[in-house]
Amino acid sequence: MFTARTLSRNWQRQPALKRVWLSSSTDLIINAVGKDRLGIVSDITGIVIDAGGNVGDSQAAKLGPHFSLMMMVSVPTEELTSLQSRLQSMPDMNATVFESKLGSSQFTPQIGYSAYFTLEGADHPGIVHKITAALAKAGLSIDKMETDQEIAPYGGSMLFKMRGVATAAAPLAAGFDAHKIKQEMEELGDTLNCEVSLTDVVDDRYDSSFYAG
Numbered sequence: 001m002f003t004a005r006t007l008s009r010n011w012q013r014q015p016a017l018k019r020v021w022l023s024s025s026t027d028l029i030i031n032a033v034g035k036d037r038l039g040i041v042s043d044i045t046g047i048v049i050d051a052g053g054n055v056g057d058s059q060a061a062k063l064g065p066h067f068s069l070m071m072m073v074s075v076p077t078e079e080l081t082s083l084q085s086r087l088q089s090m091p092d093m094n095a096t097v098f099e100s101k102l103g104s105s106q107f108t109p110q111i112g113y114s115a116y117f118t119l120e121g122a123d124h125p126g127i128v129h130k131i132t133a134a135l136a137k138a139g140l141s142i143d144k145m146e147t148d149q150e151i152a153p154y155g156g157s158m159l160f161k162m163r164g165v166a167t168a169a170a171p172l173a174a175g176f177d178a179h180k181i182k183q184e185m186e187e188l189g190d191t192l193n194c195e196v197s198l199t200d201v202v203d204d205r206y207d208s209s210f211y212a213g
Contacts (some may be wrong), residue, residue: 026077027100034093036067047086051079112170114201121194123160138181140166
């Protein structure tokens with residue numbers, strides 16, 4: 001057992017240690033929207049890396065001729081102003097930066113139920129709101145969603161398509177009934193003159209299946 005005196009004597013024989021100051025970091029969410037072009041993601045991640053930061057989760061999508069990106073990053077606090085300035089000076093791009101109070105490593109809730117939802121039918125005002133409101137009423141949160149329009153094969157009218165992934169956190173609420181929710185979504189589809197379906201997700205990870213379509 002070492003005594004305080006022994007520790008003091010041993011410490012005096014050690015070589016002088018260099019004091020190192022560790023920089024604090026800030027967790028941010030970058031939201032960038034602009035004209036689609038080659039190299040946007042590379043340019044944004046390059047700015048983050050140049051600031052000494054690290055890239056976490058991200059999602060990107062093309063919306064017509066536009067491009068949208070959301071990205072979680074962590075950067076040294078002293079580089080925050082410089083990072084914002086460089087992002088906001090990108091040509092043909094509107095970039096905003098939000099500080100994440102939760103942090104990039106916050107615990108992710110366990111999923112108790114996951115389902116694909118799809119809709120296909122004639123477009124009309126309020127269709128997206130009605131579907132998403134029905135999912136929320138059933139206790140389901142939307143994790144991913146895509147919508148698009150195309151000309152119907154026959155008749156030349158516009159066909160509206162919607163698909164995504166909805167989840168309910170574990171533990172599931174008392175009375176949660178996936179079969180009943182599916183029936184209610186199908187009935188809602190009938191009132192909208194659309195085909196609406198809700199299908200259980202079999203995979204533990206649905207990302208690749210969702211994008212593979």
